Amino acid sequence: MGTRTAADSAAPSRREQILREAARLFAERGFHGVGVDEIGAAVGISGPGLYRHFAGKDAMLAELLVGISERLYDGGRRRSEESAAAGLEPAAALDALIDGHIDFALDDRELITLHDRELDRLRDAERKQVRKLQRQYVELWVEAVRALYPDLTELEARVSVHTVFGLLNSTPHLGGPSSMPDRETTAALLHRLARGALSAAAPGAAPGGSGATAGSFSVAPDGPEVALGS
Amino acid sequence: MGTRTAADSAAPSRREQILREAARLFAERGFHGVGVDEIGAAVGISGPGLYRHFAGKDAMLAELLVGISERLYDGGRRRSEESAAAGLEPAAALDALIDGHIDFALDDRELITLHDRELDRLRDAERKQVRKLQRQYVELWVEAVRALYPDLTELEARVSVHTVFGLLNSTPHLGGPSSMPDRETTAALLHRLARGALSAAAPGAAPGGSGATAGSFSVAPDGPEVALGS
């Protein structure tokens, strides 16, 4: 391993600078669409100078993707543990997960893009590592969702969680800030969308956990509330 | 362009065979990750034989992407027009759009993957064409959504539609049929999730944002009673 763990956050430290620029370029034009010379140029050095910091182009991608998955999973686990420790109700625990993911999706849109676009360019070892972290992250969500909506089957919960990831991860497609409300408003909207989707996942048409906390569902002041009964 | 319109559906006609295999391979390993020799091998001919049918590798991708966007938009427009002609209520019109998109997402998962992964590999002309079709398709949805939820601002509706696309288009990430219910069940679940998300888009109560109590976010209790299927 490198002698350097990712501890220094104060100084951008070249290495991190390279990673940041590489992430941006990879997300913009794809892993194969970016040459090492470009990455070098983006940080002021030229071409093969990168090999003083990384074993190769693949290594950069690997470090990026593993880092992303770790950040996502660790963040999710931390939040889940905090929720459990604080004895929060299931709805609040799920909200914490959602907010964490939204922060990530809004702050690191490029990483989101990379994460599900270039996974298969990795070597077997690293790809398995990333997949494992992804599975664990999904597991956190599935547990949180099923705690709130116990009527969901395992499979339904899993599919729902995946699609909600798709929903939240669509931020890169939203275009520049010109076509998006300000950050806080967007985050709130994303949160409502995600919660709305999950609350409708149960086939019974009666969303809302029958569990301990069925209470907190109040809303829709001017809700359209279509009586859709055809 | 080609003298051949897409009329012959009876005979796979080599050309379409090539397109189908190319789509599969591109989706699997990315445009740059697939060589022409592989595409040729997939249809039983080898390498440069493809150039009897296409001007180049780019041309295959272009035809695929333009075809996808056209199919999506045309299908959506047809359904919208039918809904309007039949005098259906807004909810039913939106349901029609959702079902159309779900059919597409379930039947042509690879095309979905290509559609938002390799768009930037196109020449300016074709990329603009695809983007235009995409915009028009989004417009259909935005109109349908706002007809049903008039309280949504234009921006909110647009963002919500994009995220719902992200939700529906996440089917490729769901893994094989082993990790998915049967088609009909999955379609119904996706429909509920999409409707649930959209029904929660309107800013209900406190946009307290990140914060505070999670409960204030929640969602209309009786969400979409999906009138699906029949």
Place this chain on the structure above:
DNA sequence: CCTCAAGGTTAACGCTCACTAACCCGGCTG
């Protein structure tokens, strides 16, 4: 039978691009 076109084949070319080799230089440290 000759021709012609459609649809293949293999060989080769040329370019891009990741990576290596060889060299260089400034700043610590002994």
Place this chain on the structure above:
DNA sequence: CAGCCGGGTTAGTGAGCGTTAACCTTGAGG
């Protein structure tokens, strides 16, 4: 001052790959 070493540099190399060239086969038509 010597000497190492981290971090650059430029030139070169070799593989991969899209594309072209030249040639071959088959079947239909006058």
